Amino acid sequence: MPFSRLARTQGQEYAFRLRYETFRALLEKNIGCLTILSDLEADLNHLRPSDTRVKRPLRRMFDEALLMAQELNLLSGNRFRDIYGQMDLIREDTLEIFRNPSAYEAEPLAVPLSDDKALKVSLVGGKAWGVARLSRLFPELTPRGFVLTTSAYRKIISENNLEDRIRLLLHDVETITDQEKLAERIKTIRRWILSATLPASVSEAMIKAASGIAQGEKLLWAVRSSAVNEDGRYSFAGQFDSELCIEPDNLAAACLQVVAGRFTERAVLYRLHVGLKEVDTPMAILFMPMVDPGAAGVIYTTDPREADSDKMLVNAVEGLGDKVIKGKAKADTFLLSRGASPQVLSAVPADELVKQPYRPEYLSEQTLSALGKLAQEAAAGFGHDLDIEWAVDRQGGIHLLQARRITQVKNEEVKVAKGRKAWPVIEGGVTIFPGRAEGEVFFLSDRADPATIPKGVVLVTRDPGPEISAALPRIAALLAEGGNPIGHVATLTREFSVPAVFRMGEAVKRLTLGKTVSVNAAKRTVFEGSRWTGI
Amino acid sequence: METKKNLRIMVIDDENIVGNRLKPALARSGDMVEAFVDPREALKRFQEDPFDIVVTDIRMDEMDGIEVLEEVQKISEKTKVIIITGYATVEVAREALSKGAFDFIAKPFKPNDLRVIIERAAKQLQ
């Protein structure tokens, strides 16, 4: 028996006391480690893993865990002494990341689109990168412009002491269930940004780049956000702001407006929902001289409303296209054929009362055809279909302002185990909290109100968000397509002792609403019907 | 040098020690300080005659500081509200800041530290 010798020599009381205190110490350290873990998780939203601010809590956690292992082994007669070697390896591997941090290159604060560095997405963001590429293909048709880089953005944030303040306010954003509270916090962040000042170095770089392009001309500028991770796999289209017709003296204010646009409720929740970390999605700011347009709009090199379309779609308005792009105003719609000489196949006016056939004065068929040709060339140059923002000036000259990949969503085939009733219907994922539970399947869609979740159901959701915490006490089990195993929501699920499995994948969609299923969260299996009567 | 207008400062905290210490410390510079242990009484007085600055504890039995903040703002938008928090309520401080509190100070604190915050708030009143 463990402690037997101690008991003999020092008395039963001491042996028992030491055992008890060791167990208490173990439990306390466990809580300590979980706290460090979830704090790190929140911090890693804003800090890079190799940031030295991550090192200290990490080391603390390793030390605590080692002592926990000692305590565990004392209580169990050294049964788990293999843990020590394993922990050493984990510690060594984890700290490796700090031994080789990627060298920080001093990146420029402002970069003209014509510069090679404008082709570096991580520096200039998706939007600016698209324009830079366009300008390589059509140097005459793309306006000159410049970008305040992600380095400049980081400088704006850090020199205005915004980094820590933003981190503080968004620290527990995953668990805020009160939308009003979240909205207020985000409003506060916007206020802080709008009352910030551009660091001198950033301001100088901006003015220098702007005058370099203006060359003495008095230009009006379009100031737009260009986020990293924008227009790539995740469509951020329209998430952030753009400011138009800005005088050179107001560039700084416009810049801050655009930066503040990164922190709207929609944008913050979007990033959270899609799993994008704040630190991975810095932004750049794109400055382009305004075109004085007779017409403006967007052209899609393939009709986005139809799969595998062989037609092109054009949205157009007279004058500035800004409102159309933001989805705030209706545009005229034209369908064009593809090929060497695109033809206008149909013309649908925004105002349905206009007489057909519709022949707008602000936009001629030749212009549309030329536009179609250019768009196809651009798509060929990029290697995929594009939606391109364009403007036609009062002299009839075409300007290409932006190019974005058209997002395609595919339906993937989901393989689900079929066969005998004894086999699980779905399997896999990560156990959040073990246990068995049965109940009727209830799907929670993204916009649904958690208050509608009935009692005793097996809740199935795509990405468990903070809003479900109110329902945790009354559900039987929680299954999720995605989800973060060590995030705040997972912690809450454990606190409520709800059997839960995350990251089960799309297979969860195959469960049938209302049907009873049995969940074994420890084994990560779900069976049809009731398997264990009397749970 | 511009003459500083004397401030009217209200202190609300259900623990006597706060008002006791702050009254002499803040009144030294000529400002007028009134201390209350009952937030409802304090608000009644405020309604009669709004103060320039309100310093209120965040957690009181009768009424919490956020409520006080909201009531004060309803009566007088210009008044600057400073929140006193216990050291463990950073969460509430965040909430208070986002609701429009001017700043917060955590107990234990030196009266002089609060005075510095009050001076900053006073500048914004002009």
Add this chain to the structure above:
Amino acid sequence: MRIADLLPSRAPKNSAYVDWKLRVTRMKKLLENARVFLGALEDGKEKIEGEYIIDERYVFSLVEKAMERTEMMVHDACMLAPEGGGDLFRALDDYWRKARKDFLAPIPRPSGSEEAPLGSEPEVLRLKAFLEWFERGEQGTGSLFSFFKRIVDHLVCSFPQGTFPAQGVMHMGVAGALVENRFRLLDMDRAKPTGPTRLVSVTDIACRPLGLLLMGSPAGDPGAAARERPVLKWFAAMDEDHVSLFSEDPRSPALWLSATLSGHADSDFIFVLGKNGRPAVFPEGFTVETVGDSTFGWIYDVPSHKIEQSLVALGKRCFAV
């Protein structure tokens, strides 16, 4: 008796390498608890002297902090040296009883609306009483601080002898003025290295505090005379920000030296423990105490450069000997 002796006789024992990693980590933890414990006393005194506005929540949390850390130190001490731990726990229980009865009980408020004179508010009086007990104790009962010294004494009395690990360590030689220092070094951030024992030099080690400690010794090999000088053996477990240094030689000034230098004032800490009149002299800025035939001293809550200077000064005393 060691903690390993508490395991059933047939249970496999840990290697010396593992044992020392556990020992060093546990000692670090004990010192961390000590730092918070000592810091509580300092903080309470600062609040009184600085005429801070405090609330009863502060007083209770301070008392609880000091007591909880004392409790944790007792457990850590027993994990390091189980023999005689029963007495420590019994004493701990007495201290807790006293703390709960006198300092954690509700603070009486005067019934009238009379304002207490400044400096005599009930919260302040309670805090003063606690600090008094912490430092000086009361008639008949020891102070909390004396209990802390007792815990340190408990550790010293049961320091393991002759058990430094031979496997998994690196070897380093550093010439002092009068002695030759031989180190066995263990890297806490790495798994146990396999293969032949590595010989390293001062420039190879990535441990900042150890580097500063060694700055006092002359560089390079002074030559043939070195071989005739007495050898002082050391064992050091280190990572980037920390070193735990041990020596069993009665000639060495320090039995145990623990130094954390992370650049964060809230964790930087130097603790030195010696025996039988050693260390004779501590660098300036250290608080020094004696208990039994041990002397120990510490420094914390000072700017980084002060810690750095202290390390250089200590090093000269330890290694240039």
